[in-house]
Amino acid sequence: MRSTVDSTLKCALVLIFSILVVCVVWQVVSRFILGTPSTTTDELARFLFMWLALIGGAYTLGQGRHLAIDLLTLQLSGKRKLLSELVILGVVGLFCAIVMVYGGGQLVAKTLASGQVTPSLQIPMGYVYGAIPFAGLVMIYYCLSFALDLGSGESKQADEPAFGPLD
Amino acid sequence: ATLRLNHNNPPEHPVHISMQIMADRVAELTDGDVKIRIYPNGQLGTQRESMELVQNCSLEMARSNASELEAFEESYSALNLPYIFQSEEHFNDVITGEIGADILNASSEQGFRGVAFYTEGARSFYGDRAINSPADLKGMKVRVQPSPSAIRMVELLGGNPTPISWGELYSALQQGVVDGAENNPTALTTARHGEVAKHFSLDEHTMIPSVVVISSCAYDALTDEQRTALRQAALESMEAHRKSWNAASDAAIEEAQKELGVTVHTVEKAPFVEAVLPMHEEVAAKSEKLADLIARIKAAVN
Amino acid sequence: MASAALLLFGAFGLLTAIGVPIAFAIGAAAAITFLLFMDFNQSVFIVAQQMASGLDSFTLLAIPFFILAGNIMNRGGIAMRLIAFAKVLGGRLPGALAHCNVLANMMFGSISGSAVAAAAAVGGVMSPLQKKEGYDPAYSAAVNIASCPTGLLIPPSATLIVYSLITGGTSIAALFVAGYLPGILMGLSLMIVAGIIAKKRGYPLAPRSTWQEVFRATADAILPLGLIIIVMGGIISGAFTATEASAIAVVYTLLLALVWYREIGVKDLPSIITESAVTTSIVLLMIGASIAMSRAMAFGDIPFALSDALLSISENPIVILLAINIALLIVGTFMDMTPALLIFTPIFMPVVRDLGMDPVHFGIVMTFNLCIGICTPPVGSALFVGCSVGGTSISAVIRPLLPFYAVLFALLLLVTYVPAISLTLPRLLLGY
Ligand code: NA
Numbered sequence: 001m002r003s004t005v006d007s008t009l010k011c012a013l014v015l016i017f018s019i020l021v022v023c024v025v026w027q028v029v030s031r032f033i034l035g036t037p038s039t040t041t042d043e044l045a046r047f048l049f050m051w052l053a054l055i056g057g058a059y060t061l062g063q064g065r066h067l068a069i070d071l072l073t074l075q076l077s078g079k080r081k082l083l084s085e086l087v088i089l090g091v092v093g094l095f096c097a098i099v100m101v102y103g104g105g106q107l108v109a110k111t112l113a114s115g116q117v118t119p120s121l122q123i124p125m126g127y128v129y130g131a132i133p134f135a136g137l138v139m140i141y142y143c144l145s146f147a148l149d150l151g152s153g154e155s156k157q158a159d160e161p162a163f164g165p166l167d
Numbered sequence: 168a169t170l171r172l173n174h175n176n177p178p179e180h181p182v183h184i185s186m187q188i189m190a191d192r193v194a195e196l197t198d199g200d201v202k203i204r205i206y207p208n209g210q211l212g213t214q215r216e217s218m219e220l221v222q223n224c225s226l227e228m229a230r231s232n233a234s235e236l237e238a239f240e241e242s243y244s245a246l247n248l249p250y251i252f253q254s255e256e257h258f259n260d261v262i263t264g265e266i267g268a269d270i271l272n273a274s275s276e277q278g279f280r281g282v283a284f285y286t287e288g289a290r291s292f293y294g295d296r297a298i299n300s301p302a303d304l305k306g307m308k309v310r311v312q313p314s315p316s317a318i319r320m321v322e323l324l325g326g327n328p329t330p331i332s333w334g335e336l337y338s339a340l341q342q343g344v345v346d347g348a349e350n351n352p353t354a355l356t357t358a359r360h361g362e363v364a365k366h367f368s369l370d371e372h373t374m375i376p377s378v379v380v381i382s383s384c385a386y387d388a389l390t391d392e393q394r395t396a397l398r399q400a401a402l403e404s405m406e407a408h409r410k411s412w413n414a415a416s417d418a419a420i421e422e423a424q425k426e427l428g429v430t431v432h433t434v435e436k437a438p439f440v441e442a443v444l445p446m447h448e449e450v451a452a453k454s455e456k457l458a459d460l461i462a463r464i465k466a467a468v469n
Numbered sequence: 470m471a472s473a474a475l476l477l478f479g480a481f482g483l484l485t486a487i488g489v490p491i492a493f494a495i496g497a498a499a500a501i502t503f504l505l506f507m508d509f510n511q512s513v514f515i516v517a518q519q520m521a522s523g524l525d526s527f528t529l530l531a532i533p534f535f536i537l538a539g540n541i542m543n544r545g546g547i548a549m550r551l552i553a554f555a556k557v558l559g560g561r562l563p564g565a566l567a568h569c570n571v572l573a574n575m576m577f578g579s580i581s582g583s584a585v586a587a588a589a590a591v592g593g594v595m596s597p598l599q600k601k602e603g604y605d606p607a608y609s610a611a612v613n614i615a616s617c618p619t620g621l622l623i624p625p626s627a628t629l630i631v632y633s634l635i636t637g638g639t640s641i642a643a644l645f646v647a648g649y650l651p652g653i654l655m656g657l658s659l660m661i662v663a664g665i666i667a668k669k670r671g672y673p674l675a676p677r678s679t680w681q682e683v684f685r686a687t688a689d690a691i692l693p694l695g696l697i698i699i700v701m702g703g704i705i706s707g708a709f710t711a712t713e714a715s716a717i718a719v720v721y722t723l724l725l726a727l728v729w730y731r732e733i734g735v736k737d738l739p740s741i742i743t744e745s746a747v748t749t750s751i752v753l754l755m756i757g758a759s760i761a762m763s764r765a766m767a768f769g770d771i772p773f774a775l776s777d778a779l780l781s782i783s784e785n786p787i788v789i790l791l792a793i794n795i796a797l798l799i800v801g802t803f804m805d806m807t808p809a810l811l812i813f814t815p816i817f818m819p820v821v822r823d824l825g826m827d828p829v830h831f832g833i834v835m836t837f838n839l840c841i842g843i844c845t846p847p848v849g850s851a852l853f854v855g856c857s858v859g860g861t862s863i864s865a866v867i868r869p870l871l872p873f874y875a876v877l878f879a880l881l882l883l884v885t886y887v888p889a890i891s892l893t894l895p896r897l898l899l900g901y
């Protein structure tokens with residue numbers, strides 16, 4: 001299951017990133033070479049960028065690669081370490097549930113209800129903000145999945161911190 | 168109650184000063200019961216963000232402009248049409264009168280109401296060359312705000328509308344990424360565009376006012392007397408603002424000419440008006456409400 | 470507002486100490502602080518909004534592209550050729566690669582005007598090579614982090630444009646020219662420190678190259694160096710903006726690696742892109758959350774409280790300027806550059822104007838100060854990017870950063886108390 005989520009997110013990231021590159025390159029080509037500047041690429045790029053950052057953030061959480069300061073947690077071992085891992089996952093999961101899913105969900109609902117559209121593309125702003133609750137949901141899934149691994153005592157997971165330095 | 172008001176200009180800006188006049192006056196009229204606290208430089212968010220916060224009751228007041236507000240309430244697009252106003256008097260009659268009040272109140276269902284309009288003068292083209300007729304815009308890359316009406320207007324005039332973010336515009340003008348832009352004369356001095364764009368052509372195509380809005384939650388919590396006081400304070404500050412804006416605008420033109428070496432061109436407007444006239448019908452065709460507003464604005468010329 | 474400050478910093482400190490990833494710790498601290506000024510629903514709304522909308526800025530858009538271009542260069546054999554070239558040029562200097570890194574940041578940052586873009590682009594290429602040469606990754610990341618903001622002072626600079634807008638139109642031309650000397654001094658002094666440390670640690674000196682080797686390395690590096698010509702030439706000639714240049718860099722490196730060198734194939738692209746997306750997101754999630762934190766500080770009037778406290782200390786101009794600098798350094802630890810500029814410039818401007826300080830000079834002092842801030846933990850965009858592309862952790866990079874902080878602070882005082890460093894060039898060249 002987790003590998004399916006991983007690879008789905010990976011596909012989405014590759015797709016969004018590729019469109020983003022094409023979009024900005026087209027902006028240069030249309031203005032500098034064709035002389036008829038595109039009036040939509042600028043906005044499209046900015047919104048794809050938000051999606052890239054948030055979906056990428058969810059994928060990164062799944063890889064356990066968000067930066068944390070591990071000075072204290074490095075000293076721990078055994079049960080204490082397990083507990084500290086669970087607390088961290090709990091805090092991250094709560095943040096995602098309360099701020100990203102609940103708060104972000106309200107943001108999406110309200111901007112859709114008020115009918116706000118983006119200036120150039122005229123798409124509902126709520127769709128742009130949809131990235132927040134979406135990423136939040138995926139992050140909650142990863143937190144639960146990591147917590148289950150910890151609970152079932154999968155030793156490899158328990159030894160390796162879910163978050164920490166990059167190498 | 169203390170109402171927080173967010174806007175994205177520096178505290179020396181004429182709009183900030185006029186909003187402070189409104190704040191002082193409303194405190195005076197309500198014996199200090201209603202205070203407005205102004206946060207300059209977008210400390211609490213960008214214009215779009217603060218509109219969203221206002222709609223969610225997280226922020227009481229914000230200053231935006233008629234162009235950005237199009238995304239939140241369509242009535243504002245009537246004000247953004249090129250050459251919809253025949254003169255400065257016409258413009259002032261509309262924003263201080265019944266039509267202006269109707270537009271300010273039109274958004275009550277969207278979670279906010281307009282409180283005041285502040286003129287930001289007329290916008291004109293400027294750049295590396297004089298624009299004496301629409302023919303001079305042919306093939307010219309003109310930076311526009313990312314709004315459908317600004318894009319359509321430049322298209323109708325024969326130019327190539329180019330959305331570039333405000334923060335990148337100075338460099339874009341300097342390096343020639345765009346050939347020109349459009350704004351009021353203070354852009355030459357406050358944004359220093361006069362350092363990199365040496366021709367300002369007074370075609371005065373649009374008059375897009377600043378708009379101060381209040382969230383419906385904050386408005387509903389005010390008593391009837393407090394609402395009347397707010398309206399009175401707003402109208403008084405709008406009157407003061409008109410004079411201070413004109414002074415600031417004249418000073419900007421003089422500074423741009425004398426210190427930055429910008430040439431200011433007066434322009435025969437008729438060919439510009441003729442070219443953009445189709446826009447009035449296009450926008451009127453969008454809804455009955457807009458058609459009615461446009462007709463009323465045009466009828467308000469005396 | 471004292472309670473706001475306490476809550477914000479307390480919550481943040483506690484969460485990071487127990488090991489919560491920084492992005493989430495910042496976001497949670499901001500959400501808790503907002504509860505002081507608004508109800509629960511409103512405060513989670515505003516934090517969620519800022520996490521996405523805080524990223525809606527043109528300087529940030531360059532980050533993913535330069536990170537991607539850097540990864541393509543590493544995997545596609547481009548970086549390797551550049552480094553061979555750098556070694557024949559400066560191989561006899563202690564810490565030659567570190568000097569390359571600083572110089573590249575000065576050039577690149579100068580043109581792109583973005584510290585984080587420079588850190589991503591230059592660090593992305595340089596750090597694997599430095600590792601190969603036996604440099605400690607934490608040291609190379611520290612050099613990259615400390616030197617990436619030089620381009621914010623060396624023109625053109627988006628930061629100085631923002632400062633001009635906030636102050637109601639300080640001459641951008643004057644600010645740009647004023648930034649040259651402080652920016653170059655910053656780069657040179659960092660190179661001196663980097664060289665001393667490299668010598669102490671005994672990082673390898675390349676053997677003296679033969680003319681044949683020099684010729685070969687130069688010939689090999691011509692196409693990779695073409696990237697610099699295309700990116701810089703394109704910006705200067707007006708073909709594209711600094712942000713768009715980042716996407717052009719991706720296309721150029723891709724063509725070179727895929728078609729010319731053929732060191733990677735289309736099948737390698739998904740993993741390169743995913744890797745770049747991860748690095749990008751690590752940084753951007755933290756930046757989005759820190760924008761929410763800046764808003765929480767503004768709502769809580771923390772900036773005013775801080776500046777009031779500091780400015781009440783003395784009436785002596787030298788002490789006031791020192792107090793302002795210290796206040797900004799403290800601010801810089803927690804706040805990203807643009808919000809710090811937006812909030813504090815109007816607070817301090819009237820004070821320094823009373824002292825008779827020139828607004829151009831103050832703009833340079835402010836920018837210089839906040840350049841240090843983006844390199845300091847716990848919240849610093851340059852620090853975040855530098856650690857991510859350098860493959861090192863924030864806790865590991867602090868120690869090697871200390872000597873760089875020290876020299877930057879000394880230089881900051883020099884720039885503050887010697888206006889001539891900033892104002893001589895604008896006076897000579899522009900008659901300012
Ligand atoms: Na620069």
Ligand code: NA
Pocket residue numbers: 801802803804841842843844845846847848849
């Ligand atoms: Na910092």
